[in-house]
Amino acid sequence: MTERAGSRLERVLAAGHFAVTVEVGPPRGPNAAAVRRKAELLSGVADAYNVTDNQTAVVRMSSIAGARLLLEAGLEPVMQMTVRDRNRIALQSDLLGASALGIKNCLCLSGDHQQASASGKLNGHPGAKHVYDVDSIQLLAILKGLGEQVQESGDPIAEPARFFIGAAWSPLAPPEAFRVLRLAKKVAAGADFIQTQAVYDVPRFAAQVAKAREMGLCDQIAILAGIIVPRSARMLQYLNEKVPGVEVPEELIRRLRAAVNPASEGKMIAQELIEAVRVIPGIRGVHLQAIENEEVLPEIISAAELLPRPVLNIGA
Amino acid sequence: MTREDLQSGFKPEIILLYCRRCVEEEADLFIAAKATSRFAAKLVMMPCTSKVEESHLLKLLAEGADGVQVVGCPYQQCQRLLGNLQAERRIEHARGYLREIGLGAERLGMERGLHFSGLQLLLLAEKRAHAVRPLGPNPMKGERIP
Amino acid sequence: MIIAEWKPLSELTAKLRGHKKILLVGCATCVAECAAGGEKEVETLAPLLRMALHKEGHPAEVVTRTLERQCEWEFVEELAPLIPQVDAVLSIACGIGIQAVAERYSEVPVYPGVNTTALAIREEPGLWLARCQACGDCGLGETFGICPVARCAKSLQNGPCGGTRKDGKCEVDENLECVWYQIVKRAEARGQLDKLLEFRPAKNWSNSLHGGPKRVLREDLRP
Numbered sequence: 001m002t003e004r005a006g007s008r009l010e011r012v013l014a015a016g017h018f019a020v021t022v023e024v025g026p027p028r029g030p031n032a033a034a035v036r037r038k039a040e041l042l043s044g045v046a047d048a049y050n051v052t053d054n055q056t057a058v059v060r061m062s063s064i065a066g067a068r069l070l071l072e073a074g075l076e077p078v079m080q081m082t083v084r085d086r087n088r089i090a091l092q093s094d095l096l097g098a099s100a101l102g103i104k105n106c107l108c109l110s111g112d113h114q115q116a117s118a119s120g121k122l123n124g125h126p127g128a129k130h131v132y133d134v135d136s137i138q139l140l141a142i143l144k145g146l147g148e149q150v151q152e153s154g155d156p157i158a159e160p161a162r163f164f165i166g167a168a169w170s171p172l173a174p175p176e177a178f179r180v181l182r183l184a185k186k187v188a189a190g191a192d193f194i195q196t197q198a199v200y201d202v203p204r205f206a207a208q209v210a211k212a213r214e215m216g217l218c219d220q221i222a223i224l225a226g227i228i229v230p231r232s233a234r235m236l237q238y239l240n241e242k243v244p245g246v247e248v249p250e251e252l253i254r255r256l257r258a259a260v261n262p263a264s265e266g267k268m269i270a271q272e273l274i275e276a277v278r279v280i281p282g283i284r285g286v287h288l289q290a291i292e293n294e295e296v297l298p299e300i301i302s303a304a305e306l307l308p309r310p311v312l313n314i315g316a
Numbered sequence: 317m318t319r320e321d322l323q324s325g326f327k328p329e330i331i332l333l334y335c336r337r338c339v340e341e342e343a344d345l346f347i348a349a350k351a352t353s354r355f356a357a358k359l360v361m362m363p364c365t366s367k368v369e370e371s372h373l374l375k376l377l378a379e380g381a382d383g384v385q386v387v388g389c390p391y392q393q394c395q396r397l398l399g400n401l402q403a404e405r406r407i408e409h410a411r412g413y414l415r416e417i418g419l420g421a422e423r424l425g426m427e428r429g430l431h432f433s434g435l436q437l438l439l440l441a442e443k444r445a446h447a448v449r450p451l452g453p454n455p456m457k458g459e460r461i462p
Numbered sequence: 463m464i465i466a467e468w469k470p471l472s473e474l475t476a477k478l479r480g481h482k483k484i485l486l487v488g489c490a491t492c493v494a495e496c497a498a499g500g501e502k503e504v505e506t507l508a509p510l511l512r513m514a515l516h517k518e519g520h521p522a523e524v525v526t527r528t529l530e531r532q533c534e535w536e537f538v539e540e541l542a543p544l545i546p547q548v549d550a551v552l553s554i555a556c557g558i559g560i561q562a563v564a565e566r567y568s569e570v571p572v573y574p575g576v577n578t579t580a581l582a583i584r585e586e587p588g589l590w591l592a593r594c595q596a597c598g599d600c601g602l603g604e605t606f607g608i609c610p611v612a613r614c615a616k617s618l619q620n621g622p623c624g625g626t627r628k629d630g631k632c633e634v635d636e637n638l639e640c641v642w643y644q645i646v647k648r649a650e651a652r653g654q655l656d657k658l659l660e661f662r663p664a665k666n667w668s669n670s671l672h673g674g675p676k677r678v679l680r681e682d683l684r685p
Contacts, residue, residue: 110623113615113634134664137620170624175646181659182621244633245624371505378509417514461521
């Protein structure tokens with residue numbers, strides 16, 4: 001396969017390594033130092049770092065700026081981009097700008113609906129007008145086009161804007177029969193890698209991955225299994241009941257409830273999940289999230305024997 | 317009734333809309349016309365409470381009635397099956413508006429039963445009069461637009 | 463039908479305060495079907511307005527009229543004798559009807575009494591659900607007769623986002639079906655799930671508002 005963007009993440013995967021990505025949420029203010037602090041904390045533990053794009057529709061520092069700050073700190077970003085807030089003109093303009101700033105990975109998402117912004121303690125912006133000019137799969141096609149020097153409309157561009165193109169996959173969300181087909185659509189539209197919804201029910205997840213493998217999708221795309229580090233039984237219960245596509249086996253919730261120290265038991269669970277998804281044929285890495293709790297990640301990644309991360313000769 | 321009400325001379329005017337199936341055949345409905353010192357009642361017969369529209373109820377209040385009492389059949393005994401339930405929903409909906417504009421939801425209500433005598437109907441009207449008394453006279457009474 | 467909903471009464475009285483004689487005008491077509499602006503609603507709102515305005519210290523007379531269709535000039539004309547007698551109009555027709563009255567009788571202030579919200583169907587008594595967004599690029603033939611533009615919270619074109627709940631409802635509103643869940647079920651029932659594999663490219667929105675306010679001209683029908 002010819003190289004798409006030459007990002008570190010792309011090369012780690014191409015070299016056959018089991019990839020590790022983690023998530024870095026930008027601050028709700030203009031604080032560059034906050035991004036740098038997180039970068040320092042997580043430096044060296046992952047191959048690439050996802051920078052979220054106004055997740056839960058709460059206004060935060062832009063993912064482009066956050067991604068650029070990570071680059072300056074020596075980390076490779078995966079810039080997340082949702083189709084909620086920008087039409088195809090703004091999306092392409094931002095992608096050209098991101099490319100000019102040296103950003104090489106982009107994860108294409110539908111984005112949380114703006115109603116979600118008011119679900120927590122904040123007012124959010126539930127009265128905002130959303131855009132959804134294109135959907136996340138159409139955005140994949142747009143990125144593919146920009147890499148081939150053509151805009152969505154067909155207009156040419158002077159130089160290609162090359163990205164290693166990512167997409168999300170929620171294999172256990174209903175309608176389950178369609179989820180593998182939707183993955184196939186994402187592959188066909190141009191996705192190079194996948195980061196999945198959080199996995200807790202490994203056998204059910206593995207069954208969906210097996211279906212993708214049968215369709216030949218795993219040869220065309222690198223799937224990174226999503227893992228959210230659990231902190232308490234209540235958190236798992238919440239994820240199970242309230243977050244579509246997240247299926248948590250009852251025994252995991254019971255185990256965390258019975259634990260003397262739920263936080264350390266949660267880290268243990270995360271480590272076990274990494275080990276369990278690692279042996280599923282077709283899984284090429286993990287995408288780790290520790291929501292508002294990033295400091296636990298180095299320890300978990302180390303315990304899963306995924307450190308040090310491979311050193312690549314990027315300039316080559 | 318408090319001494320103040322007596323002194324203010326507030327004599328609530330209640331309009332009682334009743335389903336004809338709720339009253340006993342021999343009911344003396346002229347009883348309502350008999351003046352009481354505490355409230356005035358006007359009785360209006362309907363074929364079924366399902367015929368009550370929100371607009372009717374609100375219009376009666378806009379014309380100055382202090383309270384409107386609807387009397388319907390017991391649950392599951394409506395001749396039109398769900399007519400009295402529909403009436404209840406409409407009344408509840410209209411009460412919401414009365415609350416919203418600050419006129420007082422208690423000006424409107426519903427009672428249920430069968431075989432009421434004329435005197436019993438009058439007591440139901442008095443029940444509504446009692447509920448509206450704390451609200452005072454309907455401000456729409458004698459409305460004059462400058 | 464076009465559906466609308468009453469504005470809060472406090473918003474109406476805030477606009478109508480100071481007017482002495484108000485014409486409340488409804489429409490017997492769509493907004494009557496959706497129980498927002500038909501004769502019944504006109505006759506309900508009129509006494510409410512009178513009471514609310516009186517309570518706020520601004521009593522006013524409210525006269526009522528319900529037109530057959532407030533979006534057609536012939537019917538709008540029926541208000542002509544009433545307009546000189548009133549100092550404001552409150553219309554509870556859809557936005558089209560309100561504008562028709564405001565245009566024909568530009569000498570009086572015309573206020574909206576409703577918010578026009580959607581093109582919808584009466585699913586069952588007391589429940590209306592959006593069905594069409596007038597996007598100008600109908601793709602119902604590809605989505606098994608179910609519109610994701612109007613019925614998906616994100617107007618997605620290529621399948622459901624990750625927000626489909628376990629029971630097939632939408633993550634944005636637990637009372638609403640995930641419309642892509644419905645499309646997939648219908649495709650499965652027809653044994654045509656593979657049809658949904660086809661990539662649907664970015665839509666052309668230019669035949670709707672996005673291409674500028676809509677104008678349809680048919681020379682064959684011109685006077």
